[in-house]
Amino acid sequence: MRVFFIGFGQAGGKLVDMFLAQDRKLGSTSFRGIVINTARTDLMGIKNIPMEDRLLIGQTMVKGHGVGTDNVTGAKVAADEIDTIISAIDRRGTHDIDAFVVCAGLGGGTGSGGSPVLCRHLKRIYREPVYAVGVIPAPEEGRLYSLNAARSLSTLVNEADNVIVFDNSAWKNDGESVKSAYERLNEEIVRRFGVLFRAGEVSKYGVGEMVVDSSEIINTLRGGGISSVGYAISEAIPMTKNGGKSSSKKDNNSGLLSGILGKKEKKVEPHVDIASGEDKSAKIIGLVRRAMLGRLTLPCDYSTAERALVLVAGPPSELDRKGVEKSKSWVEENIAGVEVRGGDYPVDSGYVAAVVLLATIGDAPRIRELMELAKEAKEEVVRSRERSHTAMFEDGVDPLFE
Ligand SMILES: Nc1nc2c(ncn2[C@@H]2O[C@H](COP(=O)(O)OP(=O)(O)OP(=O)(O)O)[C@@H](O)[C@H]2O)c(=O)[nH]1
Ligand SMILES: [Mg+2]
Secondary structure (H helix, E strand, O other): OOEEEEEEHHHHHHHHHHHHHHHHHOOOOOEEEEEEEOEHHHHHOOOOOOHHHEEEOOHHHHOOEOOOOOHHHHHHHHHHOHHHHHHHHHHHOOOOOOEEEEEEEOOOOHHHHHHHHHHHHHHHHOOOOEEEEEEEOOHHHOHHHHHHHHHHHHHHHHHOOEEEEEEHHHHOOOOOOHHHHHHHHHHHHHHHHHHHHHOOOOEOOEOOOOEOOHHHHHHHHOOOOEEEEEEEEOOOOOEEOOOOOOOOOOOOOOOOOOOOOOOOOOOOOEEOOOOOHHHHHHHHHHHHHHHHHOOOOOOOOHHHOOEEEEEEEEOHHHOOHHHHHHHHHHHHHHOOOOEEEEEEEEOOOOOOEEEEEEEOOOOOHHHHHHHHHHHHHHHHHHHHHHHHHHHHHHOOOOHHHO
16 A cells, blocks of 8 residues: 555654655655654654655744643644645645555644644545554553543544554553653554555565455445554564575565564574475464454454454465465454455565454443543533532622623
8 A cells, every 4th residue: 555654743753754764674665754743853853754844833833842742732733734734745745645644642732633633634635545543642641641642532533534543551561661662662563554554565576366455455444433453473484495485586675575574584594394285374374363362552352343454474485375264254253343354465574474453443441441531531620610600609700791
């Protein structure tokens, strides 16, 4: 899929920076993008995006210093400067893209407030679907972050065609602070979504036997709401004497796709056993199960997913049609809906990986928690308004007639 990424705020900007770095490393042109922020210094920290594609907004209001976790200001700045944002997107070129993906941390101010506004305008202006990749904060980041995320998310699900969520709290290790884990978390995000969004793009290592077209990703995400992604990777594939693993020809592109699946490609000793069809198939089914039952980007009850997409990436010699078909049936038996799409994606790697996109999920504990928190906060505001209203009446002042 050809994706136009927009990184909004600091987390969003860093993610898009990494998506584009990955694309460059692979020698691919599937991804392009711009980054937007209200903080000048954060934009300066971006490494892989040319200056003209880094947009500083809100200068008259916050003078390049960021909106300081105030997502109402974040939304206002985005709305006021939407024409500038759209011009920057058009300048980068949109005619050949399949989808927009807006990335943001939903707990702060700029990306949290700005991304729903941007999604609404993108949908109004372009025909391509608009997805959001939203990072939700860990509870330890504080109540304000959670409230911002709850508010942003409830708007975003109405404005974007689908919101794929990554939960920081599910991914940081015990004893590790969220901040110190950013780099690692971002790698996890970019690895999963990089493989997913890249599906259907023809690589020089061939077209899959069962190609996943971008329309299948789009149809999987069509139900809207919130989605989550699972991922699992195999052990290193033993190389066969006659080159059972993908060739390691030395040319300009050699190894460009290596590393895409996430493990350091290591040299494997030549091995005479060639995995039989049965073995390959069993391996694929095992990986897909691990992807779906293991840690998801947003921990959720997978049995409530309406649709799913199963993607198996690896060297062509390891991709097995029967394995993919059986995995799809297994996923179909385990989710609420019956629409399970899938296929393979040949890459030059010494590993096989499975990505499972669980789309339009019905229940996720952390989302429920965020929504309850937002509801409580709203009730508190109403109660405190009522209290001050009563107090004013007691003083003999009716604010309506003041
Ligand atoms: N996974 C991950 N989360 C991040 C990263 N940077 C920030 N966050 C989270 O994203 C949320 C929003 O933070 P930022 O992106 O810094 O906020 P912003 O959009 O720049 O907004 P302001 O700084 O308030 O103007 C918080 O919950 C952070 O924990 C990152 O690099 N990776
Ligand atoms: Mg910021």
